[in-house]
Amino acid sequence: MTKRHVRLPPDAEAGLEALVTEVDERLTAARTEGGESTCEVVQDVLVDLHGDREAYERWQSGKSVSAAERVRLQGYDPCNSTLESEYYAEKDEERFERSKHLQWLWRQFDATPMADNIAFALRFREMLANHLFDEVGENVRIFKGVTFSYGHNITIGDNVVVHDDVHLDDRGKLTVGDRVSISDRAHVYSHDHDIVDQTEVRNYHTVIENDARVTYDVMVTAGVRVGENSVAGARSTVTGDIPAHHVAVGQPAKAVRVKPGFEDDVTFEEGSLTDNSEERELDYTLPEGFVSFDEFERPPELSKPTRRHRER
Template sequence: MTKRHVSLPADAEATRRAFVSDVDERLSVAETPDELADAVTETLVDLHGARDAYEAWLDDDADVSPTAAARLANFDPRNATLESEYYAEKDEDAFARSKPLQWLWRQFDGTPLADNVEFALSFRRMLADHLFADVGEGVRLFKGISMTYGHNIELGDDVVVHDDVHLDDRGELVVGDRASVSDGAHVYTHDHDVVDQTEVTNYRTEIGDDARVTQGALVRAGVRVGENALVGSRSVVQGDVPDHHIAVGSPAESVRVKPGWESVAAPLSDAGERNQDQRRLDDDLPADLDAYDEFGRDLSPPDA
């Protein structure tokens, strides 16, 4: 099925261009994390139409309830915490810049503009330029995408990521040209030890050119979904999917090669190899880390 061209009315298109350009300029001139946080705060204040209330609150000119104060303070990413902020192995310098940008992404998706496809796609594409490690041309990023940091994500040209997808980049995530990740899919780059869930290993996860990860699928950390491969709906991919293969099920298994690619595809017997160790990433924890075990359990197995 082909698609048709859709365009906004001329006035709305001019507004879209001005809006995206204005926010892009605010972010581009910010040289430090604090300046970036200021730019995000100002953008969110304007986006929510709260300029008068926000400035009155800053100047203590208004009798503001605790609930209203919480709403106004929440425009500033420095007043927020994200789950990924607690991860000990994160790159502190990179996260200092990605946190305000990720906060802007999440808060934008909670506004009515996020449902205006033409506005939202162009806004997220602009924001991805500031947030991701690399992003190609023609990328389309739909509503409700979540990520760990953002700064460990690489997207090729014409990648499509649909609604409510989770892109975990606690490790490294690379998505090739023209690949697509469908609604509700989860792609992971980190794994937890089966005995001690606080022990985390990070990996590089790869989705090849022209690959498709379809609705609700889960791709485990360290997996490679090959070029032109397809992962079926609701599948759980624990091993590599070779180029041109179709993998379905939980755990996913290659069931066939795409018609017409048989001569260049690996045999089905070669599918499902676990190559995590080849894509394992080493973490350098800071020497002065004040680490803690949030569970404090005795994890000594009786048969150790």
Template sequence: MLAQAMYGREYGQLLADAPLAALNLDARNVTFEAEYYLATDAEQFARVKPLLWLWKNLDLTPVGQNPVTGIPVRRILAGHIFRRVGRDFKCWQNVEFSVGYNMEVGDNVVVHRHVLLDDIGGIELQDGASVSDYVNIYSHTHSVLDGPDVTLRRTVIGRGARITYHSTILAGSVVSDDAMLATHALLRGDIPPHGIAMGLPARVTRFKERPQPEAYGVDSRTHPHDAGRKANPQFPDPTPNQTRVPGEGDL
């Protein structure tokens, strides 16, 4: 498919005419960052790796840049890569995943351009969630003192929640239904239903005026939070607090 989309010829012909170009299209000849992670399931990643490589490279072609063709192709690929994907998933070009197989996506979810979805610890995007351009959503953290000490935490984005331009969500955060994270904000906690969080770090400064529903699908006040799983067997214990306020214990 890549040979036809990028060079207008069959792979065998491209291999004979321009072998370096052809070999670069084969996922067996490349490595992903995830292949260096201890937390990556090698068997699961081997299954999705060619599809992620196809997704990434098609985005560089007219097929991927044209929403009429690119969005349906990504929707098909998501069905074979993600743990779950709902109806009418709309993903624009140049979106990156850590492993892909830990993505859970509901109905009518929209992900815009140049988004990083670090799903190594799991990401949920509930029905109607919207992720704007250049957003980063993480599901792993590193110890302050020991970089190889990695903790995985599932990050949850509720129904109808909006994560806006250039904002960042750290691992384990829960964004409730109908909540919003403002432009350039950094979330390292939760947002309650209908809340609007702004700033660095993000804090809830407003609430949308909505009628209260009978029940929420995701309410950060009651939703189960991921306690965390350690990715590196050299650091099996929970990571203790490793920082202090300036002035405390200074020599």
């Protein structure tokens, strides 16, 4: 092993524990009727984390603030924010409302200096993950700059490590098993766009099984299964299922060998990875009366029938 346990000084540890416990309890209470809303909790915590209590109280009391100050102070309220996933037509509106507020707290916490204090930040994010994700195991370590589509379609097992600047797309559904490692700048997707009509989205269930490693700068495409104890090599593009105990590398990734010590456990499946994403596609329905928005405004001659439309 190449890591050691690190402890904060007692006073810092006490302060950390007090804050994490307080925010955890307030977010839990916000799910009950009659108390603070999640939105109110997030706003209040962010005001203090960013050291803006004096200016905020001055603004709330009706005293003069500059236009820039007002925009900054309003920005602590997640109801005054928009996220890219807010535009997704098929999202679960009820679940997204709370997820959006928790995402805003997560992202704005990462913009504070405390986000670089690893001992503090890992504990704070683990607490938030227990409120944001669908399911979370024990001892989850999530580093800085990790982003999600919603958060509430993610399940993560025990002893998982997610490193800096990872994107976990859960527009579909994402399941991460126990003891998984996802390295810096990896992108794991659960949705895709039609090759002809990019406004047509398909959602999938993407799975990373127990003990798998998704290494540096890897892209895992929607609907892929990264098998148990397998490795996706650095900067690979994984477009098919990686068999258990296999190592896959390249663009697109191909299986190149079985991990040393596991040769007797599996038969080596050399070469291209099998795309089984269709069996993991997730159906969805759009709200009644939904009016679509085409941000591209493509000319009609480019909007030819897609494969899905032709099959109907």
